[in-house]
Every structure is written in C-alpha cells, then in structure tokens.
Amino acid sequence: MHNIENKIEFKESFTLVVGNMIGAGIFMLPISLSAFGSISIIGWIISGIISICLATVFKKLSREYPGESGPFTYTKKYFGEFTAFLVVWGYWISILLLNASLAIAITSYSTVFIPILKNPYYNIFFSSFIIIIISTISLSGIKGIGKFQFYTALIKLIPLILIIFLGFLFMNGEYFYPINVSNETDFRAIIITTTLTFFAFLGLESATVPDNKVQNSKENVSKSTIYGVIFTFFIYLLSSIALFGLLSPEQIQESNAPYADAGGIILGDYAKYIIAIFAIISALGSINGWTLLQIELPKNLSKNNLFPKIFLKENANNIPSSGLIISNTIVILLIVINYSKDLSNIFTELILTSTFCALILYFLIALGEILRIFENKKNLKSNFISIPLFLFLIWIFVGIGFDSILLGLALFSLSIPIYFYQKYYARNRKS
Template sequence: MNDKTKKPGQKLGFFMSVALVMGNMIGSGVFLLPQSLAPFGWNAIAGWVVTIAGALCLAHVLAKLTAAHEGAIGPAELVERSFGPLAGFLIGFAFWVSVWTGCVTIAVGATSYMSSFLPVLGEHPSLTALGVIWTMTAVNLLGVRSAGSFQVITTLLKLTPLIVVAILIGMIFGREGIATLAPYPDEGLSLSSVNTAAAMTLWAMIGFEAACAASHKIDNPQRNVPRATFYGALLSGIIYLIVCSGITLMLPADKVAASPAPFELFVSTFWSPGPASFVAAFAAISAIGAVNGWTLVQAEVPLEMAKRQMMPQWFARTTANGVPINGLLSATVLGSLLVLANSSQSMAGLFTFMALVTTSVTLWLYLACAAVALKRKIAVPFALIGLVFGVWSLWGAGVDASGLSIVLMLAGLPLYWWTRRSLPKNDLSASTS
C-alpha cells in the first residue's frame, strides 16, 4: 500500500507530529547540560538565546520549504531537487548517519539515568544501551501508529520534571525576585564563553527536522509538517531556556557542576528529596522516548532514498503494516556495532563522543536546507541567519568532529555509485533530469 492510499488513521496527526518533534528534541541533553553550563553563568543564558534563535530560523526555513511543496517531502529530497542527486544523496546519507548515531547517544544517556536508581545497569552500560535500542526497534516494528502513540505518552511524561522545575522557578522568583539569581558579572558577557556555551546547547536543539524526515508518515503533510516543525522547536526552546537558566542561576555553580543530576539537585534543594528521587526516572523516560522517535525516522530515511533510486531497492522493502524493516534493522545493527566498538569508554566519554559526532553531521543538513532556501528565494532573511549560525556552530564543534562528519558523509559514496550503476539507462536519465 503506498502513501497516497493510506488512510489518515494509519498516519500521524498534528499533535502526534508535534510530539515526534518535541520527543526527538527533548531527549537526554537538557537533563545533562546544566552541569556543563554551570561555570558559564550568564554567558550560558546568552548561549541558549543564540542557539534557540538560530535553530528557530532554521526550523522556519525548513517549514517554509516543506509548505512550498505539494504532499510529503523529506530534507534530502529538498536538497536533491535544487542541487542534483549527488548532493541529495550526500545530505540524505549524512542525515541517516546522524540519526542512528543520535539513537546511540541518547540510549547511553538513558542508561546513565537508569543506573542512578538501578546501579546494576551502570555496571555494563554498553549492554544496557543495546537493550534500549533494540526495545525501541521492537516498538517500531509494530507500526507507525504504535510508535506515535508511544511518543505521545513519553513526551507527556518527560515534560513532567521540566514543568515541575519551571513551576518551582516561578514560585521562587515570585517570592524572592532577582535576589535569588546569581549576580550579573561586572565585566559583562564574554564572546568566547558565549560561543562555547552555544556550541554545548546545540545538541539539545537538534531534532526539529524529525517531522520533515518522517513526512511520508504524517497526515496532510503540507499543513502539519511545517506547523509541527516550528511549534515543536519553539516550545522546546522556551522550556529549555526557562529550566536550564533557573538551575544555572539559582544554585551555586560549584554544586551544579559537581552534580551528575542537576535537576534532582534543584528539586531536592527547593522542594524535597522525595519528589527529587523521581527525576532520574522521568529523565530515563525522556531519553527512551527520544530513542523511539529517532528509531522511527532512521527507518524512513533509507526508504525514501531507495524510492528515489539513491540507495538499493533492498531498503524499500516494507512489512504488511508499512514498516521499512530493512532500513530499520540496518540502522539498529550499525548503531549496535558503534556501541560495541566504543564499549571500553566510560559512560560519560561515550556520551560526549557520540553527541559531538551527531551534532556535526546534522549541521550539514541544516546548511544544505538554508542553501536551498536561498537558491529558491524562500524565507531569505531567515536562511541567511541560519546559514551563518550553521557555519559558526560547525566551527565551534571543533576540527576533529567536523572532519569526521565529512568522512562519514563521503563514506556512503560507493553505495551511491553502485546503486546508480545498476539502474537501467532510461531510469538513470529520468532520475537526473
């Protein structure tokens, strides 16, 4: 059954699409970032503002590009239509790599949270992360509606600790005013510190492209995908700014920097240790929900590329309930191998390494979409800002991560050439026209 003949009930509606975007964005990063950002103080707040503004510009560009096309279209196809099949493949393959590496990263984060109340899980973090990855693969094998329903539930649950912290921040600030905040530095903000903080916060904003990537599974994509993309990014960014700013500015920086669970520390300090004990559980649910959302996306990307004759038709095979099984299992196996290859690293080291790689690879997609918008003269001011922000962020990620992202993107070229060589001449000329 193709996408045009699928009934609306078999696809994701607007709220499920927003849940997909927010669920993919609100994973593990927001619960870990206050610890890393604590030493930056007010510079961290400025970093959040810059990152959220840049991400919203890119989300707006992606939303406008999607709305300008009839029916469903993914990010790689947008690039292909403007810059040709090779560019479309490179961006699509890079995005696919970023998705399954992101699944690994967030699964490791989930393991970290779960180990705080089940220490035995932390003794073998690689095995626990593999358990999370394969469990979410099983959920997605049940069908897109099962994955979508699971995403709505986990999104609602993961918002609970964020809402609790936001309410506490409002109550404390309403009672004590600015006296509860760390003093603004006499020397003002530091550009280099803001730059570093912004680079750290970018990992938490990645994921707003999820609805576009899964647009073929969304009902009325021309209307729902742009709205879900922008509003999902906006709501997530507002939540990030409130809760992370409160934790960073209302608690002593040295205590936050030394705490492996800054959200739990905040709730324990301003409320009670009892409710704080649930924070780790909700953080684990948050990460698991993000793994579920990215697992759905990682199956869709190779499917759509195979339909456009950029990857072998083997990836186009679907089950009776519409799940692209070969793409789903391939990405899960590759992610599992990546976990096993880095199993000697500590949990923190594995998370940091994977987050850096995922962020760098994803930035190429954002840059390409901004370039498409500029070429087509769509949302030009936002595309320019997004392009500058993307280049600045890629530079801030470091030479090692940026260089590795290029290597991973080019690694798919043999697969592309093999696929194109196997096409009949008539199909090849039609696909390049």
C-alpha cells in the same frame, strides 16, 4: 499507499517534533555546559533564535513540497541528486549517533537506581537492551509509534515545568557568578555553548521526514514544525535558568543526573528518583521518534535507487523491518565502541559529531534559499530569513571543534562508494 488509518494527526506530528528535541539533551547537557557556567544561557538564546529561523524555512518548504521525503527532496531541488544523497547520508549518520547518545543518557540516569550501571560492561548491555525494546515498539506501526511519542512527550514535560516553577522560588543568585567559569574567553565560551545547546534542537525538522505519513501534511507538518520549535525553546531556556539557580557549576559537573539532583533540593530525596524516572521516559520517547526517522530516511533513498532495496522491505504494519534491524545494529555497535570512556564524555563527543552531520543539511538548505533570491529578487521577502540563518550556522560550525569535524567528514566519505555502486547497479539492472 498509506490510508488515513495509517497516518498520524497534528497532535502526534507536534509531539514528534517536541519529543525528538526534548530528549536527553536538556537532561544531560547541563553536565557539559557546567564547565562554562551561566554564560551558557546566552548560548541557549542564540541557538534558540537559529532554530526558530530554521523552522521557518522548513515550514515554507513543507508547504511547497507536501507529501515529499523532506530533506532529500529539498536538497536535491537545490544541488542535485549526488549532494542530496551525501546530505541525507550524513543526516542519517547523525541520527544513529544521536540514538546511541540517548541510550547512554538513559543508562546514566538509571544509575540513580542501579549504581552498578556505572560499570562499562553493564552500561553497554543496558544501553543495547534499550535499543532493542524501542525496536519492538517501532515494529507495531506508525500509529503505535505516534501514540508512544504523544504520551512520553506529555510525561517528559512534567519535571521540566516543575523545575521552572519551583526553581525560581528556591533560586540562589550566587550560583550564576562568575558568569564564565571556564578558561576560555567569553566570546569563545559563547560559541562553544551555542554549538552544544543547538544539539538540543536537532529534530526540529522531524515532521518533514515521514511527511507522507501525516494527515493533511501541507498544513500539519508546517504548523507542528514552527509551533514545536517555539514551544521547546521556552521550555529549554526557562528550565536551564532554573537549574543554574539551584545547583552550582561544580555540583552539576559532579552529577550524573542534574535535574534529578535539583528535584532533590526542592522536594527532598524522593523527588530525585521521581525526576530521574521522568528523564528516562523522556529519552525513551526521543529514541522512539528518532527511530522512525532512522528507518524512513534509508527507505526514501531506496525508493530513488540510491540505497540497497533491503531497506524497502516492510512488515505487515508498513514498517521497514529490515532497515530497522540493520540501523539499530549499527547503533549498538556505536555504543560498544565508546565503552572505554565515561558517560558524560561519550555523550559530549557523540553530540558534537552528530551536530556536525546534521548541520550540513541545515547549511545547504539555507544556502539554497539564498540562491533563490539571486534567481528572482521577488523571493527576497520570503527568503530573507535564510541570510542571517546562514551566518548563524557558520557560527556553530566554528564551535564544533576540529576532531568532531574530521570524524564527521570521514563518516560522510563512506557514502561516496555506496552512491556510485548503487548508480552502477541500477544502470546494469535496467540493461
């Protein structure tokens, strides 16, 4: 049981959603998007619309199932326990990949101050150290996580709002042309950039995972989800337009920290360092929020006898400490495995695989909502938005790429023996 002292309020739930989305994505994605040019702004608009539709579905589900364990409950309701397990496993894997990419992004921005971190051995150590620091904060309990999330969310908005207001004043319209600087067709470029930018919206469902740790969850979870996504969409769109007007695609491509470089153009060299600090704080806040989800998901599976019971073990602050240690050990291993590649390539590969794993959850929830229409035509009005959402998600699947899908499917397949072993173990324990 979690009493009210161990629950977060609306403002913390809202900043969990905003903070998990506005992490390294907005600060690092311009490097990946610069290969396509300003046509990526169209990708932002499409992925934003998809995310708002998806948030509307999660808002409805959180009202129907308040206090439940979010993704597992929703997919189990539509497709049964086995499918729900596979989906939540994939979602958990996506978070592990995401936290690895966030730690790498922090290291990338830290090269502004410590150039030696470009060395792969040093960036492994530094990225791993970041994960350990966040683990320590997480062990303090949900209130500590919530406060850290709230303040880092406020801080991370400062450079983005600054870039938006000042960026439009110093904008160079020539940087927007040609619109597509890649060798891809315009249509293909839009598909790819939609997929890449959708990564920045991963986490829109964050408030639904620790649902039972939110005060008045029926109201606060649904409101924080939809308001958080709409707010984040406008921040993303406006700041990206401003950035593409301040730096050419070539300048962004060569930068390890494009927003810091843009700040340097507006306010001088010192601003470059200041914005780099904000970007680091932003990503730290995101790792903090995602770590909460990272330990809650296996805990929820353990409650349903689908994961080892060690993930249920909590410390005095009601935090699954064993699950935290195990999952963050995996995150550090992911960082080590990727050490041979440069930072921007690692980031791009991790986010595409992470996006695929999370997309399976979104895809099945949208499909489940469509199936409800066939069950009862009265559901058509309340569930209609799931139809265009389903089509949009197929669009994003196309842009992920074969390699990332193959890796994602391989990661999903690892869960199958775990599921059947846990079912066998649970059955034998009862007998």
